[in-house]
Amino acid sequence: MSTPLLFRSMVFRSTTDADLDRVTAVTVDEPVGWIAADRYLDELKEGMYRPEWTWIAEDGDRVVARALWWGQATAEHPVALDCLYVDPSVDDRAAVGADLITAGLRAFAEQGALKPPLYNLTLPTGWRQDPAAVAALAWRHEAARAAGLTDEVERLRLEWTPDAGLPVAGGRLTFTEGSDEEFLDVFRRIAVGSLDGETRRNLDAMGAEATAREEVDFYLGCPGERSWWRLARTPDGRVAGLALPSATPYNRNVGYLGVVPELRGQGYVDDVLAEITRIQVEAGAELITATTDTDNAPMAAAFARAGYRVTQTRMIYSVPEASRTASVPAS
Template sequence: MQLRPTTESDLDRVTSVTVDEPVGWIEADRYLEELKEGMYRPQWTWIAEQDGRVLARALWWGHATGEHPLALDCLYVDPSVEARAALGAELVRAGLRAFTEQGATKLPLYNLTLPQGWREDPAAVAATDWRREAALAAGLTDVVERLRLEWTPDAGLPVSSGRLTFTEGTDEEFLDVFRRIAQGSLDGETRRNVALMGVEAAAQEEVDFYLGCPGERSWWRIARTPDGAVAGLALPSATPYNRNVGYLGVVPELRGQGYVDDVLAEITRVQVEAGAELITATTDTDNAPMAAAFARAGYRVAQTRLVWSAPAA
């Protein structure tokens, strides 16, 4: 058995892999399109092969301009393999080890997209189980369950209370607000980053990440109370596929007063005025206040995502 990153000569075999389990996976057309753009790369695509046959495949994804991948998008092990989890873990470990040797300071996440209500589908449970075992065995032992939500025009624009004003700001001003809202955040990724690298570095990483996203920097807003005090931030953003909510938050001293509804309403308004007819969002299932805010704003749950990551040191 050989585990290795792919080369251009492997392309036909890589794209011929199909996943018939009820989980999210990357179709050949999408892989080829994003391969041209640099979001998938041969060196980020790993296979396990035996006698010329691909028995497992792992597709890591990253920004087109990024040096290292950000997430494992699709993990496949042929059903004929008796120990699917073991081979999957071996392949993921090999890829993560290579990325670390190449200078990556933060290991990519593993995102597994599942249909809503997947726990009631035995096939989805089985597909998840071996992938969970593989992720854990590969060292990605922190897990968060996230909801993917969608807003469409038929939901109507959420109504703002008018208590906040929204202004533009410098990168340094946004960085300062990120530092403040990271304190006591219920968002699992924010908590993990703070534990891993501290508030300062975690805030800088968030700003850098959203600056690198396809969304417009001009959409960003700082939320302020009538007396001019900072209440939070609204970062409408985009992925290569959809407009999205991006990031929002309220400073600790003003939480619990309903300001999150106003911030989310502002993000939705900005996106709609920029032409969005579909806005996506994610939040942790453990973050009940944020999930409730999305529901009030007309965002509906479309999918569930399990996210495994390396634990904070």
């Protein structure tokens, strides 16, 4: 267990097995995504939640705040903060939330994590019209930014189910397997001019080569099979883009798709998305998930044409790429 951190009269620390009942007793009644006890316990057994990745703030004998970080079962470090809760009785929920996030991030860095986990906050669609959702986001937004997670992206979560029907491919592209180096080259090319917020930030901070390498390494580490990956080619054999069907521990997903800059604007994205959907369906998928930035209107429109519907909005907070080697701010 990490050394407890003191702030005001509170103690911020990671948990032990002895804290399990107190951790699972926390409930969230705000309209944001949160982790209920049954899911926490199930994924605790699988190693996707862990006592050392679960942090609490105590005021005397009361648990007044809880942060649940998640990672893949085989991971050494967590990749995302899934749930942040501060009791409504706390005077400054944002300040306590910021200190709890900061304590966790500092501990993970001390344990060798090279990349600070992001904060993934799920909201209902149309959340801006719900005052309760706006209020639930407000203090969490302030807490995340005060803890150094100042890069902010709003993303749509989408789903395809069989009732939508298979999207119709245009028949203009063929899809072939390829080597890691071929995929790396296409990742490098499609990063240029991308409307994806994270890709743009990584490109500015690291350049095309490192951005492409990070993408390839990420998808190689996902639960999806490498054999699913396809290069998209025009009839004359030119590479038009790539299709990476993938998976999470929960669902099959779209993974990654892109079209090279010189062929954008010709509708090829529809063919690539149709191919990913076809591969997943032929493998037996009854649900395919996807995400895209709200700013990426062309991609959102392509998903809509393919029968994917928006089910959630996510606010993603992360440490800016250029600041990831810097120390976590002190409380």
